[in-house]
Amino acid sequence: MPRQTPQPSTPAPTTALRQRLAELRGPAVPPHPLDARALAALAANPGCERRALLDGAGVDKAALAAALGSPSAFGQSQFAFVRGNAFEAKVKADGGTELLRLWCERTGCEPPAADDLSLPELSAAGPEGRAARTALALREATAAGGWSLLNHPMLALEVAGSPAYLEPDAVVVQPDGRWTVVEIKSFPMIDDSADAAKVGAAARQAAVYVLALQRVAERLPGAEVNHSVLLVCPKDFSNLPTASLVDVRKQLSVTRRQLARLTRVEDIAAALPDGTTFDLERPADELTAAVESVDAAYAPDCLAACELAFHCRERARAAGAVQALGRGVRGELGGLTTIGAVLAAAESDADAPTGSPAGRPAGETDPTVAALRRAAALRAEALEAAACR
Template identity: 65%
Template structure:
């Protein structure tokens, strides 16, 4: 009798979903926390079910890529990591006073000089305990005395993503005497003559928007601007700039709502699918391929599995390997083979604008090569 793997029924409860995600991760593997960097990358590509499920299950994608044998350079160097920690330690060294000064200067705050700066302890066992301590600290900050600022260093926030809770840890959150809460991101890349790398600033803004979204869920007033703290020029002295979050916050909120619920993705998988990195590479490859991906070249800078997904996209001739803009221009043509067939009149609807453009391009290329007499004209 042939055994047929059937999808599991949809998980109805949060507890059931967590058990299923633990099964997918494999026994003996603690969940890898989903940070704001990964969440902002996920929000930028909400159509990728593969990343949504792997991140939601807490799978170590670096270990998974290594087990698949397709791993490229990814993440910060140890030097950059150490430099970032050293700079952040300097920023926090004076008990939050420097962060408050930078925030007031960057936002042109005209309120009276601070009567004091409180830095509550938000340490606790486990992310749930730290999130509870953070909520209590925010409530206490709202009741602080007149003129007292509160700085929460590495608080723990919680955000619902695709039906599962995700814990997030911003560098700091400042609470003004009027209750306004500001996300603070401390980065090790420099601000040179008032200008920083646009790509790095953009990534920091996306992360800050994720933190702001989690802060909103706790109530209270969240500032439209985040404070970006970086080294000034080539020194290790901190400088700061206020960055507007409103546009990015709206984009992240919209993209997160588009994510398919993890329970729905998990329910479509056969019972024996597992991403346990201790399994043979052949089984892991089959498990990964069981979940649809939405690869784009931008994934190379944001996902540990990007090199695996790229090789699979190239092997199948998927046009997504050429980039999202190209994919959008080609309409319903999904593979390179389909594109070439449409360009040479062997397939495709002539009334389709994409097909018509391809045929015109092919005709112009043939005429140009024919005029030059090159062998490629044939």
């Protein structure tokens, strides 16, 4: 594996920007902390300025959604939470030997004897203390050159000048100085493969941990962070664990780009009308206007990743935006951006020129409009045939 090169860290915001972001969330409101799920979700929708600004300003999006009258149903159910914890405890039982067995099974290395696996104590006061304790444990484990398993380490990642504290399920330190993130999920892996959307979400979340771990490794000669993470899930429909290595390099570069983009919240904030604020003390209509003043990029995937999803979905539907139908459909429709325009194109006269709203010269065939007309004609034929039966 090639040695990693130090990555540029996100530049800290200027005092003026800090002040502006504080005004946006409300002067007396402390910034809402970002966790790995939030950072991963940010990377899942790189085109959304609304989310970038709200996260950059540390606005509590769940509280904002409730104040807008569209509370999120976002988060894990109590049942899933309890089941997830029980599965994680099972995976980490026997001092981590089962977890190490899974790791060695996937990588083809010899599992260490139970006595050769060190489990450093990571408890300390507060997230800052725990992050410092984790960094020390990683340093000591790497210098010792043996096997270590860090259970729920705490990592700090600077995001727009403020630290975000992140807690992966575990990190394995190998004798050769390589560190690997372990993600334990409760969705099933059937015949060695799992739901692609869930694996994608887990990979984005793990990439945030890898990024934070790289920041620690940059200061430690001989340390190296694995670009693949160990994803542990229940095997088939049992509660026996199985594992797979997931390469997160792609998610890592998207996350890095997104975090760098957060520093450009200055530009987004500068374009807002004077006096815009997301202070939850303000009346709902003022908050709605403030939220609407920032461009959003709604897609149905937002429902699983962002607290504002119900609000943005309602607005996208009200505007007849084709984004509400999904990114795939949006991509197929080219320059037709509203459902009204799509229906009008489908119902338009086949003999009329098919100049597209994207600026195609009149008379030239627009394949999207032609395909919509053809689909509308086929539908009409099918309905007519059904009526004659």
